[in-house]
Amino acid sequence: MSIAISLDNFDGPLDLLLHLxxxxxxxxxxxxxxxxxxxxxxIIDQMKQLNLDVAGxxxxxxxxxxxxxxxxxxxxxxxxxxxxxxxxxxxxxVRRLLEYQRYKDAANRLDLLPCLKRDxxxxxxxxxxxxxxxxxxxxxxxxxxxxxxxxxxxKQTKIDFVHEVVREQLSVADFVHKILDQLNRCGQxxxxxxxxxxxxxxxxxxxxxxxxxxVKMRMIKISxxxxxxxxxxxxxxxxxxxGPECLDEGALGYG
Amino acid sequence: MDERCRAIAALIFAAGSPLSLDRLCQLFDCSxxxxxxxxxxxxxxxxxxxxxFYLAEIAGGYQFRxxxxxxxxxxxxxxxxxFRFSQAALETLAMIAYRQxxxxxxxEYLRGVDSGGVLKTLLDKGFLRILGKKDVPGRPLxxxxxxxxxxxxxxxxxxxxxxxxxxxxxxxxLDPLLDSGxxxxxxxxxxxxxQSADEIETLIE
Numbered sequence: 001m002s003i004a005i006s007l008d009n010f011d012g013p014l015d016l017l018l019h020l021x022x023x024x025x026x027x028x029x030x031x032x033x034x035x036x037x038x039x040x041x042x043i044i045d046q047m048k049q050l051n052l053d054v055a056g057x058x059x060x061x062x063x064x065x066x067x068x069x070x071x072x073x074x075x076x077x078x079x080x081x082x083x084x085x086x087x088x089x090x091x092x093x094v095r096r097l098l099e100y101q102r103y104k105d106a107a108n109r110l111d112l113l114p115c116l117k118r119d120x121x122x123x124x125x126x127x128x129x130x131x132x133x134x135x136x137x138x139x140x141x142x143x144x145x146x147x148x149x150x151x152x153x154x155k156q157t158k159i160d161f162v163h164e165v166v167r168e169q170l171s172v173a174d175f176v177h178k179i180l181d182q183l184n185r186c187g188q189x190x191x192x193x194x195x196x197x198x199x200x201x202x203x204x205x206x207x208x209x210x211x212x213x214x215v216k217m218r219m220i221k222i223s224x225x226x227x228x229x230x231x232x233x234x235x236x237x238x239x240x241x242x243g244p245e246c247l248d249e250g251a252l253g254y255g
Numbered sequence: 256m257d258e259r260c261r262a263i264a265a266l267i268f269a270a271g272s273p274l275s276l277d278r279l280c281q282l283f284d285c286s287x288x289x290x291x292x293x294x295x296x297x298x299x300x301x302x303x304x305x306x307x308f309y310l311a312e313i314a315g316g317y318q319f320r321x322x323x324x325x326x327x328x329x330x331x332x333x334x335x336x337x338f339r340f341s342q343a344a345l346e347t348l349a350m351i352a353y354r355q356x357x358x359x360x361x362x363e364y365l366r367g368v369d370s371g372g373v374l375k376t377l378l379d380k381g382f383l384r385i386l387g388k389k390d391v392p393g394r395p396l397x398x399x400x401x402x403x404x405x406x407x408x409x410x411x412x413x414x415x416x417x418x419x420x421x422x423x424x425x426x427x428x429l430d431p432l433l434d435s436g437x438x439x440x441x442x443x444x445x446x447x448x449x450q451s452a453d454e455i456e457t458l459i460e
Contacts, residue, residue, distance in 0.1 A: 012368035107345035
């Protein structure tokens with residue numbers, strides 16, 4: 001039986017295995033390991049002959065199949081772990097295949113839902129040209145967006161190659177106060193402006209840490225009117241509630 | 256329709272993203288129970304397949320959307336090619352949608368392949384959110400779906416996802432294992448602490 005299959009069509013070894021079981025019309029709970037292993041290895045071999053790189057995952061599955069096949073050839077010793085362990089060496093594989101099949105099916109059904117800009121369209125909304133903050137519809141900024149924005153800034157700053165080792169003592173608490181002061185004065189501030197005064201990479205990092213601390217303490221709010229627009233910081237508590245006594249290095253855990 | 260009713264319709268029409276009931280209550284200074292009948296009145300007024308667009312309930316809010324069966328015409332208007340998911344991206348998204356919060360290790364065990372690239376793409380496109388770190392060795396990141404995910408697929412919330420179909424072509428005695436066992440899976444243990452720390456960085460690079 002010749003098998004003309006390209007691995008590119010498969011999303012992974014589980015996908016390929018499911019395909020083989022289906023084309024052979026096998027019962028998934030009673031996989032004929034000899035047959036399936038032989039066919040699977042034939043496909044991998046074919047790929048190698050075509051000088052294609054076979055991804056490690058496919059090789060790992062080949063090893064798993066051979067391992068299961070060999071375990072099935074060995075006689076089962078009844079006395080040992082008769083009911084504790086799964087008796088059928090294929091059980092784990094079957095479970096994974098069924099689970100995988102479930103999500104593959106779910107993926108297909110997701111694709112059938114009316115998707116934006118494919119099946120369903122919205123009015124082209126032209127954003128009014130202001131960066132007002134504080135509306136309820138603001139997109140919530142997640143940690144991933146914050147980290148990505150910070151990474152972008154770090155990339156923009158040039159690194160000074162000066163070989164003078166000075167131990168700088170930057171305090172997160174100091175920067176926490178600095179941010180609070182700035183916000184107190186201006187009401188709101190954009191994420192990138194926060195780093196304008198930072199001279200060094202360390203200062204930027206400490207500023208970022210201080211900002212995260214403030215978010216954690218729910219003292220500032222971070223928002224964005226539309227994705228990819230500037231990220232804005234504003235106070236989440238009234239300025240009167242900001243006693244300097246509540247914050248020191250020790251309380252922040254950096255002491 | 257009274258003026259408030261018309262105003263709500265106009266607001267939903269003019270808003271850039273789905274307007275939630277809470278937001279409307281705030282704007283009109285009234286309670287949810289006041290506005291619910293107004294919303295259902297509007298939904299009756301703007302049903303599917305009547306006027307070309309309908310009032311949809313999306314991501315906990317309300318929004319006007321075009322009727323899905325009209326897409327062949329709408330595609331003519333839009334200059335960008337419709338966004339298509341790869342099979343790998345859809346599969347990964349489905350796993351995250353149904354199992355969130357879920358770690359990269361769990362996804363890779365389920366799929367049997369490395370999923371870092373797919374995860375990064377989904378994060379960049381805004382379909383995913385990082386929900387925190389799992390309290391297991393290595394503290395891997397936990398992923399879930401975002402609000403944009405709901406808007407994209409036109410879902411009112413996560414419970415509106417199509418139900419997961421059980422494939423029980425195997426011994427029913429094994430079935431419970433399908434749901435329980437995989438939570439704390441072995442591949443998890445292989446995730447070293449360093450790997451997890453690197454995870455967010457490699458995703459951003």
